[in-house]
Amino acid sequence: MMLGKFDPDHLIPQTWGSIAAVPVITGTVMALTGSPVAAVSTLAACWAANQYRTRHERDGYLFASPLPSLLNTARQASNEMTELLANYGITDSKPAGTQPGPVLTRHLIKLATGTRLGKLPTDDMARDLGVSTVQVAANAGRGLIGLDIPRPDRQYPTLSELLASTEWQNRSPDMLLPCCPAVDQFGNALVFDLATTPHLVVAGTTGSGKSVAANAMLLSLIASGADFRLMIADGKGEDFADRYQQSRYLINPVDLPKDAETPPAAVAKEIPTMRDQVLWLTQEMDRRLATGDKPFPLIFVCDELADIVMQDDKDKTITKALARIAQKARSAKIHMILITQYPTADVVHPLIAANTPSRLGLMVDKDHQSRVVIGDSGCEELLGKGDGLLKIAGSGIQRIHAANIQDSDFKNIHTEAFRRLNGEWKP
Template identity: 30%
Template sequence: TLNEPVRAKAPTARGERMEPSMESRAASPRRIVAAPSLSIDDEDDDDDLPFDADMPPRPADILPDDDDDGWMIRAPAKAAGKPEPRVVPAAARPKPSPRIEREAQGSFIRPEGFQLPSMHLLAEPKNVVRDSTLSADALEQNARMLEGVLEDFGVKGEIIHVRPGPVVTLYELEPAPGIKSSRVIGLADDIARSMSAIAARVAVVPGRNAIGIELPNQTRETVYLRELIASRDFEGSKAKLAMALGKTIGGEAVIADLAKMPHLLVAGTTGSGKSVAINTMILSLLYRMTPEQCRLIMIDPKMLELSVYDGIPHLLSPVVTDPKKAVVALKWTVREMEERYKKMSKIGVRNIDGFNTRVEQALSKGEVISRTVQTGFDRHTGEAMYETEEFDLRPMPYIVVIIDEMADLMMVAGKDIEGAV
């Protein structure tokens, strides 16, 4: 009957399992076992857990994906009470100078003499749409990510300012006390790799307790030469040989004075922008200086870059392409330099600007600049002989020598070129 207990068969052989019959399976009530709790708070229930309770929990910044069993990295949470980095808004374009208005208005009477080139020959800057990666939210996210990268390398600090520029973005890091600047500077390559950037530049911000980290933008903004030359900074610059080189991160025009350098060597790999830089410097001089103020000597052994300037009134000679003639041109420049030094020493000035100022004063007053110099001794009496020397009252123009492909020129006439340069 159903009320009688069902007895299993005895095993027929040693080691054989004792299986209940089908009737016993149907008659015996099912036993429901509750699943053990997954909580690891109670230390007494550790034996009932299906996994080891000593295993560390999953990191908070790693979350399972909904689509598959993989893992995805979550952005680090903002620290409580940590100030947001101040994102400096992108700078406006340089203010145009009155020269643009004068050229646009024109004149009924054509002025005499040499006229500077018109701004209309240069391409106008286009309305550039700001990159979405340079928005305030994106820059704040990059700043937090950069802080996390630095913390991974053991550098603690806060990004206090973010300054987006046309080509690079500057992140100003205020390091924690005890962090050496050299330690952060040495992490430039690691920072670039961790931020998925081509390169990174790290340097101390002068005069402030901050370290600047420059990262390139995903989209480079084009800087137009007309925008720089037509700016008030360029026209109002007091530099004698002003050259527009580009923009700062703040969007201001970078104006350099070649007269204070006074030598400049441009080096770089193929396609890095050497020719663009040279042409920018030349056009900066041509748009500002007249032939009476600045004269040029151009040497181009490859006859590629500087041949387009052949025929301009600023040239002392046609563009030199023969290496032998280049040696002659450089030796003439050395003799002219020594002759100018003698003239300036006789008048008592130190540079070309002082010489031209002295000449202008003499011409305005109608004076004749002269100097008494000793020419020798009398053979009979032995007394010193003096003569009065008058100077040619003409202003000295600046002479700028431009050499393209210096390495090729040194290979042809290395000793002569090296001595003259």
């Protein structure tokens, strides 16, 4: 298989053919017109037309690799896919094109009418192709399947690229809490409204990219200029507490009406304080629902959920409180982002899972963990580093790649937010 091999002819398409065409074009025009100016002008027009024709062959997706899309190699790889399928009993298949992305390339295969796909041995296919994993999209179009193959030259998007994307710049003004934490499989920036989620469970093993994805949500939310407040429970005290300790978006007693109870610490690192936050959220939710006073959206970020749930008392006070918030808090403009590296039924309790239909599943160890997170298998075959499966309430599961965040992103976005809140910011 030749995925990833670089050929200079793809950078400057038809290099040698273009060089050979120079004397032919200039000689012909000189013979017909006798004017060297006309010959040079014709040659320049031919070069410009050729560059325009091949422009889209060089640009494969939103965040283009420094190398161009390797079209001939992709065609050869698609032919190899059909041969591979034939080895597993699916004959008469034909290549139907490729859909390149920053991390994966999808090879579309046209199946013969009446072909029963069944369950392909993806592990054996990955071995034969020499890649870490192969995932099959059983319905990639009418009569088509898709084979998703990891690219050897993966291009992970950065948060600054996401915030400069057309999708983010042209987002709907009706979004109350717009987020842009990732790109989809084909490199398009993914924008959604956290207010309609309305809660999100983020789960995956250590190093899978949970905290990076959640930070990308919060930073893009801050960059949007939305008016909201944060409450953070960070049991590990690493990925959120220090990053947002001085944020102007942290909830403060001054933000609340006079009759509201004083909230606990806006950033908690210890289990008792984290539990106090959850119990206060239920009281604040009840107050908002009873009075109709909802001064601002409140986002509760919990990292790690297991720290609270696994030390819950016998009557599951905290678990029931989280489930009750998940059930009713949308009407009170309270939203939760619950993060865990232990995606089991003991941590993501059925009471919580039933009321949090939106999930972000990153790489996990076992199939049953994937089913706890997104209700289906697939997370165990992900690539790590922000590669995930996102399920937003009311829509299907889609493959995403979370943004890469630099330290400068935290500094720049917090500085911009500070200036905006003090009336100094200009878009």
